[in-house]
Amino acid sequence: MQVGIIGLGRMGGNMAARLRDTGHEVLGYSRTSPDRDVTSVEELVEKLASPRVVWLMLPAGDPTRQALRRLSGLLSPGDVIVEGGNSRFSDDTEHARMLAEHGIGYVDCGVSGGVWGRENGYAVMCGGEDEHVRKVRPLLQSLAPEEDGLCHAGPVGAGHYAKMVHNGIEYGMMQSLAEGYELLEASEYVPDVPKVLASWRHGTVVRSWLLDLQVRALEADPELAALSGRVDDSGEGRWTVEEAVRLAVSAPAMTAALFARFASRKPDAAQLKALAAMRQQFGGHAVHAATAATDGKG
Amino acid sequence: MQVGIIGLGRMGGNMAARLRDTGHEVLGYSRTSPDRDVTSVEELVEKLASPRVVWLMLPAGDPTRQALRRLSGLLSPGDVIVEGGNSRFSDDTEHARMLAEHGIGYVDCGVSGGVWGRENGYAVMCGGEDEHVRKVRPLLQSLAPEEDGLCHAGPVGAGHYAKMVHNGIEYGMMQSLAEGYELLEASEYVPDVPKVLASWRHGTVVRSWLLDLQVRALEADPELAALSGRVDDSGEGRWTVEEAVRLAVSAPAMTAALFARFASRKPDAAQLKALAAMRQQFGGHAVHAATAATDGKG
Amino acid sequence: MQVGIIGLGRMGGNMAARLRDTGHEVLGYSRTSPDRDVTSVEELVEKLASPRVVWLMLPAGDPTRQALRRLSGLLSPGDVIVEGGNSRFSDDTEHARMLAEHGIGYVDCGVSGGVWGRENGYAVMCGGEDEHVRKVRPLLQSLAPEEDGLCHAGPVGAGHYAKMVHNGIEYGMMQSLAEGYELLEASEYVPDVPKVLASWRHGTVVRSWLLDLQVRALEADPELAALSGRVDDSGEGRWTVEEAVRLAVSAPAMTAALFARFASRKPDAAQLKALAAMRQQFGGHAVHAATAATDGKG
């Protein structure tokens, strides 16, 4: 079927390619990409046959909101917009309400699979009314892996909600693997850590795609020497913790994973200085002076 | 090759079966199992041809220690014992030293794969000197899955060490999945949680064997109604945290997983009563009376 | 000075009493309290001399919002409202903006001290413009302990913000004390735990008001037998974690405290059943059946 995609970044570009590969007609627009098929949103809307399907792959927040507002004035009743970016599930409700006033359908769609999705397929979780999801189903099915991996998770917001929880789990799993890796590295018992991890890919309880990726990374750089210890986080990890708080669900592993990333970016965090200060006060404990104060010998 | 197995419980019995299926000659002994091939350890040792290989699958701690001591008096120089149970890695060093005095080799072997291992193969992590591991390698290879999954992790202790860390990661991954499951269950966005989890098996970042098992459990009992919330833990989970402490490795996700299990078994834990007591003291906060003490007014 | 207080619950009533004791003229209103001095908000406003000061002590959220809206139509330019309840700091900005349109000042005020505050004084953290805080300062000073404990923390919102963080710290400190208490109770080394805690009140690093309260609770009920292990939480504890997430501050101790309370109220939480389910699937581990399925012996 025909689809217009707005946003041709790493994810959008790869998805456009997978959709084309599976027989769909894709019209891509992006402000800057040389791969775009049209040079304006207006042209995109004009070239799509009714009822139109427009797929957004823009940064969450303002860029997505602005595009939705603009499209609400260009599209016609019966058209459907798929928000395939990383909107917070709570924003989806507002988006859908605003578009419904124009008779335009809205499907929120969480997509997982990273740079591997183009080849292996993307896991696709969507939310929205049945009639809207039905209209875009051929696209969703083509994005998903052959063995399936497509889920209409519930009403508007459910797609991004499911994706958010997925990412929360991902944070916790990654943190678990990372802690285990450091334990092995720190121990005097295991001389060749990459070898142990590689052997875990078969038969173990922890076999998983994340383990495969960790093994792959170690094959390329056995001591991960090229990487620093500063780890970024994204909206979904934070929103999962916010939801845990809202719903009174204890989520210590996910939260530990998020906090470990926060701490990784603040080697001289105020809280650590506060600990050092209290220790110095009560015990006369030797503490580490700020780097600027250290002399030649450190 | 020929091997004597002591301990024919769920794990030992299945492993014996897999070894037989792959062409090895297995002599099994257990104090109580009707499947045993010999009726005493002495008979087992007598029937094995030199150099002998004896594989222990007994509970860790005293049962394993006693069996090792007894075997040290029965076996001959050049024989090898494989400790395939769940000994703490730190015990392996003592075991090996004691056996070395008798000229007997020692290989510690962590085995993962649960009840599925008989069919799919077990992940096998072993520790010990090269010459001892070489002697038992055909057994290890037959236990492992066809695609491999066998790892000589290092010197004596390394096998159980690797297995211990594996289990620590397993705890953290399980906790992450469990938290995500509860979030989805608690949310108003996702009406059919098992459907969402099932869809995650393909294309997602969290695809893993543990997810597969969780999906399988939900297929059999969509609300997990048959299970209580009391979750046991085993030695490896605890030892991993002890190691994190010893090695000064921050391991919040693994530890959160262990503590969640501890807490699950103590609904009226002293620490919770202490919290309630302090709240009552400072704020006159309404607190929940102990169940036995509740009357009509609650 | 003269002040009208709306809300005469446990906190409001005690604060009114302390203000009267320190020489202020207090007019109290509450829909239901027999101690009220006036029978309507209109009467309260009428009886106060200009420029008026009205102190709100209502539940956060709708009740406070409604009262503010109503007062905005009754008060005059130059009057000041103190929001002494537990509003989220982020609501204060809206409150202040709305009242500013009517020329009415707004001071947000976090109050700590529980039922002991009437006698010992309340810690008072306030936020707002200097001119508004100045007008109500005599009241704040009378509420605070003699040794001080009054803080103009910053612009509108800062009072509730400081109080929120205070409560987050309180959660973490309580959890720490509670964990220590359970460790002592669980250990075979310490036969008389209340005696140990009592001795800590002097000379230790952990001496604190919360420890004093814990000791007091144990004096009244040495095994805390009258209390259940279900512990409630309040808005401030949750908001602190939300703020930690928003500001990318690692806050594991505070969050652990909040999650421990969440978990205390869900003995058969979905996440625990999920753990049990996975264990059963991979290992054939014995798991605990749901209570309903247990027979007489449990």
Next chain:
Amino acid sequence: MQVGIIGLGRMGGNMAARLRDTGHEVLGYSRTSPDRDVTSVEELVEKLASPRVVWLMLPAGDPTRQALRRLSGLLSPGDVIVEGGNSRFSDDTEHARMLAEHGIGYVDCGVSGGVWGRENGYAVMCGGEDEHVRKVRPLLQSLAPEEDGLCHAGPVGAGHYAKMVHNGIEYGMMQSLAEGYELLEASEYVPDVPKVLASWRHGTVVRSWLLDLQVRALEADPELAALSGRVDDSGEGRWTVEEAVRLAVSAPAMTAALFARFASRKPDAAQLKALAAMRQQFGGHAVHAATAATDGKG
């Protein structure tokens, strides 16, 4: 009464001074201190009148063990040794057994109060048999603050056990205060954080000695600019977590505090590199290159 003190470091020296100030006769020995009264352990033992009391203030582990062994050959039946250092509670049992063979009593004694103890008194928690504790009680009482703070916590080991749990609580409380401090520092609401903390000393729920110390530290250095974020830990914090694991007590706040210190000392920890590596693998996420590897392009 008369006492010999071995070890005149910061703690031992201050305690000797407080004991002298309160009327006791103190003979101090240290290998290196110019303040020592005797030049050998033999001389110390010789100069003490029977029955002797010797107080050890040496580093835990080997130094303490060696001193005990040496003293066991020099002292006489009826003498008592107080181990006032930081021995692990589990070592105390061995120490006491060894000394009992020589008829020498053993009291383990946890001492809290830091550099402030000389003036304010030390909290003193001791373990041992009644008859041994009775013999040294005058010393304990003089060390403790006037308002008390002395506790015979139980049999041998109980003193160090109580002190260990005390320190675990201390870790959790410090972490809670430190997290709150960083939240206030990070927030746009509170311009003068030291002022807020100072106001909390009176009337709040979090008033405590640790808060006082934090306020004191901020008075001296309002931005804690002289301190780095590397925070050391000591045996007691680790042992508390080990005990939580042994006794199956959930202790997330104490453990979070310990792990935060571990992480503070490893800005490029292996676990963080592992997280970065997995992110790079699955998502093509931009990651931070190791510092050494960064060039012009960053």
